[in-house]
Amino acid sequence: MAVTSQKTSSPGHTAGSLRRDVGFWGLLFVSLGSIIGSGWLLGALTAASLAGPASILTWVLAAAMLTVLALVHAELGAAYPFAGGTARFPGFAFGPLAGFSAGWMAWLQAVTIAPIEVEATLSYTDHIGWVKDHLTLLHTxxxxxxxGIAVASCFMLAFTAVNIVGVRLLAETNAVTVIWKTAVPLFTVVVLMTLAFHGSNFTAGGGFAPHGAHGVFAALPAGVVFALQGFEQAVQMAGEARNPQRDVSRAVIVATAIGTVVYILLEVAFIGALDPGHLLHGWANPIGEGDFGPYATLAIGAGAGWLAVMLYIDAVVSPAGTGLVYIATSSRLSYALGRQKSLPGGVTKVNRRGAPIASILLAFIMGEIAFLPFPSWQSLVGLVTSATAIMYAFAPVALHALRLRHPEQPRPYRLPAWRLLSPVAFVSANLLIYWSGYQAAWKLGLAMLIGLLLLAATRATTPAAERTALLVRASAWVWPWLGGLVVIGRFGRYGGSNTLPNWWDLLVVVAFGLAVYYGAVRLALSTEEVDKAVVAEGELDAAADPVTASTV
Incomplete structure (x- = not known):
């Protein structure tokens, strides 16, 4: 028994439902706009400082790992086009408790990214022109x-206002910024490689890989994975797509491909444009002065001051565009969790334009909290990277379970060689969590405990007749998995005690990941239980949204 969707002749909307206004280009720009944000402005410098010229390999490795995860999400997003999909796929396969665990982690990372993007903008603008002379936005x-908090709050208010007006304005506004923020990095690559490219830089300062493989791995959570993440945004907004079965997978794949090419070219151009004199003593400070605006500093050094002006403008546009999208994403995730009775029902309220206004306002409040004196951009990036990897990891194991338990569900896009690539995707996410470091792992474990307390409080105040069974047995793998990763991190070399020998630590992560993966698949819900969960979501969406008619 499978749920399929038939589109009606025209998009409609009823009070209390999300609008289905977004086409392929809107979905593409949502994902691509998330991928190209503050990461391109600051990620290349951070990666080069840790890995030297071998940071190019870091981008290639990250792109390969995230591409496999993107393909997994492409299949799931097209097959199950519900708003906040990353919170729903694990729930279909492993029950509400697993669904909440994935959704809570997804919401935590999404709600944090908008303020991080704003802080990146302020990091650039605090050191230029009128702002430098009249305002101090950042402490040392x-x-x-x-x-800085006042200016950052103005950005958050603007993001919130656009989202409240509705998804169509969001898509149109984002489209304009994405075209700009994709063109500027590519133009920067061409200018820097034309005016200032030193081939000798790729073997300077200790050789191509001055810190070996460890440097390549350490650079992954220090800005590289953070920069490339975001492909899943089209999946999160599938509940507002006009033709999700056709458009979601295409948007995810195309956005990932474009983002990968842009970032690898940027790293090559960055390394080549560096002043060779700054590399005589290594890669600890490859740019010299100007750490807060590395590409602008290189542009000025190459005699292209006009490009530096364009880059400072982009330092506002790129992060702002990504922050705009992540306010939308976090609100859709909390909306999905509210629909599942995992968060208070108030977060499911929508306005007359079909925007989940309560969830949008919640995202604004959490963003304001993030502006308090917490660590800087670079320090927060590792934590967000780990949270994102945990969110991503739920998808491949859910795909495998749903392929086995829900084989009749229409799948407009199918992951090729899924029995191989799906476990590879899960292991990739586990490695990203490990490389993000022990400090990030245990903090996220604590955050998950807080989420469970919130879930318990929500269920305690929900009438018994409205509560769904948690189906704990099917999700019994989640906590041993997360706990195991914390333990491995404690004894690993990335913020841990360095007890596990080099390379053996990676083997432990891979073996542990595969054991968890296949154990989880065995614990998945039965076909009847999966059917019941998917049908319930389909009927709920059909009742609220006249655009789709579910057939069972």
């Missing part, structure tokens, strides 16, 4: 001053 440790 990278945290926001009172003036």
């Amino acid at each position: 440790d990278g945290t926001l001053t009172n003036a």
Whole structure:
């Protein structure tokens, strides 16, 4: 028994439902706009500082790992086009408790990214022109001053206003910024490689890989994975797509491909444009002065001051565009969790334009909290990277379970060689979590405990007749998996005690990941239980949205 969707002749909308206004280009720009944000402005410098010229391999490795995860999400998003999909796929396969665990982690990373993008913008603008002379936006440790909090709040208010107006304005606004923020990095690559390219830089400062494989791996969570993540945004907004079965998978795949090419070219151009004199003593400070605006500094050094002006403008446009999208994403995730009775029902309220206004306002409040004196952009990136990897990891194991338990569900896009690539995707996510470091792992474990307490409180205040069974047995693998990763991190070399020998630590992560993966698949819900969960979601969406008619 499978749920399929038939589109009606025209998009409609009823009070209390999300609007289905977004086409392929809107979905593409949502994902691509998330991928190209502050990561391109700051990620290349951070990666080169840790890995030297071998940072190019870091981008290639990250792109390969995230591409496999993107293909997994492409299949799931097209087959199960519900808003906040990353919170729903694990729930279909492993029950509400697993669904909440994935959704809670997805929401935590999404709600944090918008303020991080704003902080990246302020990091650039705090050191230029009128702002430098009249305002101090950042303390020396990278945290926001009172003036910085005020300016950052204005950005958040603007993001919130666009989202409240509705998804169509969001898509149209985002489309304009994405075209700009994709063109500027590519133009920067051409200019820097034309005016200032030193081939000798790729073997300077200790050779191509001055810190070996460890440097390549350490650079992954220090800005590289953070930069490339975001492909799943089209999946999160599938509940507002006009033709999700056709468009979601295409948007995810195309956005990932474009983002990969852009970032690898940027790293090559960055390394080639560096002043060779700054590399005589290694890669600890390859740019010299100008750490807060590395590409602008290189442009000025190459005699292209006009490009530096364009880059400072882009330092506002690129992160702002990504922040705009992540306000939308986090609100759709909390909306999905509310629909599942995992969060208070108030987060499911939508306005007359079909925007989940309560969830949008919640995202704004959480963003404001993130502006308090917490660590700077670079420090937060590792934590967000780990949270994102945990969110991504639920998808491949859910795909495998749903292929076995729900084989009749129409799948407009199918992951090729899924029995091989699906476990590879899960292991890739586990490695990203490990490389993000022990500090990030245990903090996210604590955050998950807080989420479970919130779930318990929500269920305690929900009438018994409205509560769904948690189906704990099917999700019994989640906590041993997360706990195991924390333990491995404790004894690993990335923030741990370095007890596990080099390379053996990676073998332990891979073996542990595969054991969890196949154990989880065995624990998945039965075909009847999966059918019941998917049909319930389909009927709920059909009742609220006249655009789709579910047939069972």
